[in-house]
Amino acid sequence: MKLHFTKTNGPIDDAIERLLSDAGGIRRPGYVREMIIAAIMAGQENDESADLKLMNTTLKEMRFTSKIFGPYRSVRKVTVFGSARTSPQDPVYLMAREFGRKLAAAGYMVITGGGAGIMQAVNEGAGPEHSFGVNIRLPFEQKANPVLEGNPRLITYKYFFNRKVAFLKEADAVALFPGGFGTLDEAMETLTLLQTGKRTAMPLVLIDDPACTYWTAFLKLFEQELLGRGYIGRSDFSLFERVSSVDAAIGKITSFYRRYHSMRYVNGTLVLRLSSGPAPGLVERLREQFSDILTPGGTIVQSPALAAEADEPEIAHLPRLLVDFDRSDFGRLRNLLNEINAA
Numbered sequence: 001m002k003l004h005f006t007k008t009n010g011p012i013d014d015a016i017e018r019l020l021s022d023a024g025g026i027r028r029p030g031y032v033r034e035m036i037i038a039a040i041m042a043g044q045e046n047d048e049s050a051d052l053k054l055m056n057t058t059l060k061e062m063r064f065t066s067k068i069f070g071p072y073r074s075v076r077k078v079t080v081f082g083s084a085r086t087s088p089q090d091p092v093y094l095m096a097r098e099f100g101r102k103l104a105a106a107g108y109m110v111i112t113g114g115g116a117g118i119m120q121a122v123n124e125g126a127g128p129e130h131s132f133g134v135n136i137r138l139p140f141e142q143k144a145n146p147v148l149e150g151n152p153r154l155i156t157y158k159y160f161f162n163r164k165v166a167f168l169k170e171a172d173a174v175a176l177f178p179g180g181f182g183t184l185d186e187a188m189e190t191l192t193l194l195q196t197g198k199r200t201a202m203p204l205v206l207i208d209d210p211a212c213t214y215w216t217a218f219l220k221l222f223e224q225e226l227l228g229r230g231y232i233g234r235s236d237f238s239l240f241e242r243v244s245s246v247d248a249a250i251g252k253i254t255s256f257y258r259r260y261h262s263m264r265y266v267n268g269t270l271v272l273r274l275s276s277g278p279a280p281g282l283v284e285r286l287r288e289q290f291s292d293i294l295t296p297g298g299t300i301v302q303s304p305a306l307a308a309e310a311d312e313p314e315i316a317h318l319p320r321l322l323v324d325f326d327r328s329d330f331g332r333l334r335n336l337l338n339e340i341n342a343a
Contacts, residue, residue, distance in 0.1 A: 003040060003041050005034055005037055009037075012040075013033075016033055016037070017033075020032060020033065035059070039055075057158055057159065058159060058162055061155075061157055061159065061162040062162060062165070064155060065155060065162070065165070065170075068132070068152070068153055068155055069132070069166070069170050075107075075108075076107070076109070076173075076257070077108060077109045077110065077111050077132070077170055077172055077173075078109075078111070078171065078172065078174070078175055078253060079112075079167045079168065079171035079175070080112050080118065080119070080122045080174075080175045080176075080177070081118070081167075081174070081175070081176045081177065081179060081182075081183045081187070082096060082119065082121075082122075082176065082177030082179045082183055083117045083118055084113070084115045084116045084117040084118070084119060084180075085116075085117050085180070086121070086177075086179075087117075088121070091211070092118070092177055092178060092207075092208075092209045092212065093117070093121045094121070095177070095207065096118045096121035096125070097122065098125060098246045099175065099207070099246045099249060099250070100122035100123060100124065100125025100126035100127075101125035101126065102247075103125075103126060103130075103253075104126040106250060108130070108172075109126070109130045109132065110122050110123065110126040110130060110131050110132065111131075111132040111134055111170060111171060112131070112132070113136070113163075113182075114133025114144050114145060114154055115143065115144070116145055117179075118177045118179065119133075120145035120146070120147060123145060123147040127147075128148065131148060131151065132153045132154075132155075132170075133145075133151060133153065133154035134155055134166050134167055135148075135154060135155065135163075136156070136157050136158075136160060136163050137157070137158055144156075164186070168189075168193060168199055171202065172202055172253075172257070173202050173203040173205070173253045173256070174186075174202065175204075175205045175207055175253075176190075176204075176205070176206050176215075177207050178209075178212065178214040178215070187206075191204065191239060191240065194239045194240075194334075195232075195236055195330055195331070196330070197327055197330045200262075200263050201263065201330070201333060201337055202256070203241070203252050203253045204241070205241055205242075205243055205252050205253065206219075206240060206242040207243055208243070208244045209244070210244045210245070215242050216242070219242060222237070233329070233331065234331075235329050235331030235332050235335070238331040238334045238338075239334055255341060256337070256341065257275070257341075259276055259340050259341050259343070260272065260275075260337050260340055260341055261274055261275045261315065262315070264309070266306050266308045266309065267308070269323070269324060269325075270322070270323040270324075270325040271303075271309070271321075271323075272322075272323060272337075273315055273319075273320055274340065275318060277302075277319045278302065278319070278340065278343065279343040282339070282343045283300055283302060286300050286321075286336060286339060286340070287299060287300045289336075289339065290332065290335070290336050292329075293325060293326055293328055293329050294323070294324050294325065294326060295324045295326045297324075298323075298324025300321055300322065300324070301321070303319075303321070303322045304319070305318070305320060306320070323336075
């Protein structure tokens with residue numbers, strides 16, 4: 001029988017409805033129904049055990065990710081990347097530990113890869129009660145650090161792509177210390193997602209030891225080769241910030257949430273939720289200053305919560321700005337958010 005995601009499958013749809021009813025506690029039955037249909041379709045269409053095993057493991061890993069992070073949705077979190085090979089005697093290790101400590105003191109939780117080096121330093125600073133570990137099975141190097149061993153917020157993944165989703169989906173900010181290929185991979189992926197708008201805006205902080213030129217060297221590459229050849233735009237440099245102290249890094253993260261709270265799209269309109277109302281005259285300045293990223297004839301206006309946001313009642317009281325954003329330049333959107341926070 002050929003199945004469809006529309007409810008045109010006759011007895012199969014009836015059987016799924018009975019299954020959901022018998023299981024009980026299904027809060028979003030429409031989505032669960034489609035997952036069941038997709039699983040059955042995969043079984044019909046594919047006899048490659050490797051493909052089905054990948055789909056099966058991916059669904060299990062993502063379900064467990066949501067289960068572990070779910071109770072902490074209201075707590076802001078900072079994902080921290082850096083080398084697993086950084087020794088405890090390295091000055092940048094001490095910076096990472098202090099960074100974790102000050103993040104926890106400021107009310108944040110931290111997410112690391114759960115391994116040694118920079119990851120362990122951040123977890124040491126934040127403490128196990130403020131830490132998540134997002135680990136990966138590797139034949140060498142990557143076992144859980146002593147801070148996270150046995151922690152109920154430690155997750156070990158088989159697939160890198162599921163782990164990457166957790167790192168960025170659950171983060172309210174990303175901080176990068178010096179590291180190897182893995183750190184650079186995460187840096188470029190985060191930048192790409194922010195540049196293309198596939199990840200909503202958040203602080204991305206590159207942290208160097210005061211005597212270190214690690215990120216400075218990369219910024220020089222960005223300037224000379226990427227920008228110089230037209231591979232990126234000048235506004236893309238607004239998507240990240242380099243700092244050389246823990247306090248500066250903390251300041252960049254906390255200032256981003258000074259007035260800005262969160263965003264979502266409703267029928268193509270960007271809804272910016274603010275923790276406090278915009279300063280007098282700000283909306284008019286934003287319309288003029290950022291007209292280049294508004295749709296033709298578009299505008300920016302204040303608004304209460306929209307009907308489509310009824311699924312987030314806990315933030316219904318927050319004031320909104322509705323922005324007719326053309327999604328052409330997310331670096332410029334970050335500039336707009338900076339203006340909101342600075343006003």
